[in-house]
Amino acid sequence: MKRQCQVCMHHCLLAPGQKGRCGVRKNENGRILCETYGKITALALDPIEKKPLRRFYPGSLILSVGSYGCNLDCPFCQNYQIARPESGSWEHRSICLSPQELMQKGIELKVAGNIGLAFTYNEPLVGFEYVRDTAKAAQEEGLKMVCVTNGSVCKEIAQEVLPHIDALNIDLKGFTETYYRKLGGDLETVKAFIKQAAASCHVELTTLIVPGENDSPQEIKKLASWVASVDAEIPLHVTRFYPMRKMRDRAATEIETVYQLAEVARTELKDVFTGNC
Template identity: 35%
Template sequence: MREARYYKKLDGKNIQCQLCPKSCIVSPGQRGYCRVRENRDGVYHTLVYGRLCTINLDPIEKKPLFHFLPGTTAVSVATAGCNVQCKFCQNWNIAQVKPEDIPFEYLSPEALVSLTKSQQSPTIAFTYNEPTIFIEYILDTAALAKQRGVHSVMISNGFIQKQPLLDLCKVLSAYKVDFKAFSEKFYSEVVSGSMKPVLDTMVRIKEQGVWLEIVNLVIPTQNDDRNSLRELSRWVVNNLGTDTPVHFTRFYPHYQMNNLPPTPTRTLETAYEIAREAGIQYVYIGNVPPNKKENTYCPYCGSLLIERAGFSVISNKIVDGKCSVCQAKIPGIWR
């Protein structure tokens, strides 16, 4: 346990957290909404520094990051806790619990970087739960990893305040934002968060020059209407640019939304078509059987550049960051 960053002290030994937009005011002996940051006698502490409940070696495509070192792996880690409560949470067993309720293994930043090097993996991914809530560990680990030639990526809901985000952008190579829906109502009722801070986060990531990809989990009857998908696509084009990859992924019944069916493939195809019509150059469909819409094509000559099957890369014809046919530059981070 160590003192947390990003908080201010108030009267009566209360504190106000300044990490995520919830801005929790926490009394002595109490914790913030995320369950992993606690006020102890007027000093805010993180309870999950280095307490990793999950350590896996994943394909980078699983994140998904499609324009970031394709065909490589990422040592992927998580702690307990989250700063929102999605009713469709896929990792609720670690995200919606207190840190003392699940087993963990302590790994120092040095140990995690060394583990990653020993696995011959180029990347550490902070993922599964919401990494923002263990930011102290990320900042220390990613800074050390950067010194040793290892990338760090964040798989996040994007619900974070400005200063901590800017600090993360100094040490991260890529940021994938799970954008829930282009609807404040959805964010309020289904996510227990708000949309505007996430939009601001994505703009700031782009401004800071960190590689950004967006995922939208398309949920039947909840966020799958054409207008919402069209608004999202237009917003991306107008605020992030046509070269920002957008992934539309299939929902499966989970957690508190077991009553809904899986997303029809046709709905995902509609989302794909809407995004392409809006001008987004790199649109993908995920969580479905292998299909051509998980491949990367050159937006200029139409050549197949990266062929994928699930989390596997079958072929990669991007050379020095360019289309091998027409030599057009393809945005991303390539080997």
């Protein structure tokens, strides 16, 4: 019997054994399960600024954790090898760590300056159950919980996870429905998630500037104005595109363009940072 996944805006209707657009949630014996629970493809102790977070424990380190799978299909993805499972059989190239085992790794690295765990690299919330369970355990041990996400999940899933997260960096990829459709997403879903998150924990946003796609001053002005209407204290990271994945035929964004668009955003927001320049 077919079952509908309720995690994101795609609401994939899945036949037995079939996977959704994220590549990792599937109908298993009439239940929608995520095959990535506890499966880790990347672990690194990173500066918090790499997430990027600039207003959350600056100068600290955090243990970054990646799995595989994503519910968008960005042609410029820098982590496409793990974000898009069809790029490789990551199910067989991952290690398994229970929430308690991952938490213990975070605790052991406190002596090296680690403050917590950051779910990142792929889209963490397609496997929200693991994020939720790990965060619950880790916060009880004093670890800070961070999630780097595209924000493309439904309200009910956000309610499961957000109470256990201390900080998020959310990709706000542009500010038109046309652009989000190109990426396989939905702007209104992301806007709703940002509002929900901003009322729950520390939030910073990132917008990657892709030449010819989302690089008009008018769009950035509109984007920044909307963010300010949610909370003018939310930091915005305006970052430079580099050729990657299916967009290797394009030149990197001009550095001056990134700086100019950041200035446009500063007419609406207090904290605007540039990245990849």
